[in-house]
Amino acid sequence: xxxxxxxxxxxxxxxxxxxxLQCAQDMNHNSMYWYRxxxxxxxxxxxxxxxxxxxxxxxxxxxYNVSRxxxxxxxxxxESAAPSQTSVYFCASSExxxxxxxxxxxxxxxxxxxL
Amino acid sequence: AQSVTxxxxxxxxxxxxxxxxxxxxxxSVSVYLFWYVQYPNQGLQLLLKYLSGSTLVKGINxxxxxxxxxxxxxxxxxxxxxxxxxxxxxxxxSRRDSGGSNYKLTFGKGTLLTVNP
Numbered sequence: 001x002x003x004x005x006x007x008x009x010x011x012x013x014x015x016x017x018x019x020x021l022q023c024a025q026d027m028n029h030n031s032m033y034w035y036r037x038x039x040x041x042x043x044x045x046x047x048x049x050x051x052x053x054x055x056x057x058x059x060x061x062x063x064y065n066v067s068r069x070x071x072x073x074x075x076x077x078x079e080s081a082a083p084s085q086t087s088v089y090f091c092a093s094s095e096x097x098x099x100x101x102x103x104x105x106x107x108x109x110x111x112x113x114x115l
Numbered sequence: 116a117q118s119v120t121x122x123x124x125x126x127x128x129x130x131x132x133x134x135x136x137x138x139x140x141x142x143s144v145s146v147y148l149f150w151y152v153q154y155p156n157q158g159l160q161l162l163l164k165y166l167s168g169s170t171l172v173k174g175i176n177x178x179x180x181x182x183x184x185x186x187x188x189x190x191x192x193x194x195x196x197x198x199x200x201x202x203x204x205x206x207x208x209s210r211r212d213s214g215g216s217n218y219k220l221t222f223g224k225g226t227l228l229t230v231n232p
Contacts, residue, residue: 004158040124042205042224043159050217090158100209100218101147101166106158 002026006091006107013081013114021076021110023091030097032074033058033104034066036087043090049074050097081114088112119208121223129231130198136191136226138206147209147218148189150180153225154202162204165189176200201230 004025013019025032031050035043045058049068063085065077074093078085089110094102122137140146147166151159163174170182180191189206206223 040224042119043222045220056217092158098217100211100220101164103161103164104151104159104220106160108156108158 004091004093004105004107006089006110008110009108010111011113013078013112015082015114017081018077018079019081020078021089021091021112022073023075023107024073025091025093025105026072027093027095027105028071029093029095029105030071031094031102032068033092033094034064034074034076035090035092036060037090037109038087046076046089081112083114086112086114119206119221119223121204121206121226123226124224125227125229127229127231128196131195133194134192134196134200134228136204136206136228138189138191138223140187140189140206140208142187142208142210144210148180148182149207149209149220150174150178150189150191151205151207151222152202153205159205162191196228196230198230198232200228203227 007022033048034046037043044060047066049055052071055066067075091107092104094104096102118141120139128134149164150162152162153159163172165172165182173179178193203225205225209218209220212219
């Protein structure tokens with residue numbers, strides 16, 4: 001059982017380049033999330049999707065866009081990468097649609113460097 | 116406003132010693148509380164959660180946490196740690212968003228537990 005799968009695991013971009021981080025879950029979960037993790041900052045929510053066809057901004061959405069392609073997949077796009085977006089990105093999913101008490105399942109992360 | 120404070124950014128301990136990782140939160144409404152663990156180069160995994168009922172919650176790998184409403188704390192404890200417990204631990208608080216029907220989950224900044232032989 002794969003759980004939450006993220007690709008790629010590592011990526012180096014130049015300032016201004018664009019890229020899409022892919023995430024897929026095979027647990028039939030309703031909700032999916034994108035977080036970024038920076039040293040000493042914990043995890044901060046970028047965007048989330050409480051159900052297929054809906055997306056909402058989190059704490060730090062600027063510079064990002066998302067697409068909930070279907071129930072399984074939730075992608076994160078950087079249209080014009082900036083050095084401030086250097087971070088480790090985690091995708092997560094949960095069974096319900098925003099009930100608040102659910103366990104989150106995390107992918108193994110994407111380490112992104114923007115030069 | 117809701118915040119989560121993990122009082123120690125790093126906690127070094129010796130193997131077989133007890134450990135307590137502290138977490139305090141601020142919220143004027145009822146909350147759900149979580150502890151997640153992140154081993155090196157991995158995603159986060161749920162250790163335990165408090166939703167309601169008994170204030171002492173037991174989780175995986177011998178960890179437990181106690182919810183103290185009056186002190187707005189949810190400290191994580193283990194009576195005897197192993198080298199394999201070396202990881203970063205995150206406290207998280209879930210609270211209904213003001214004016215909405217969704218819940219907002221906020222993570223603390225993490226505590227790095229290093230267990231030395």
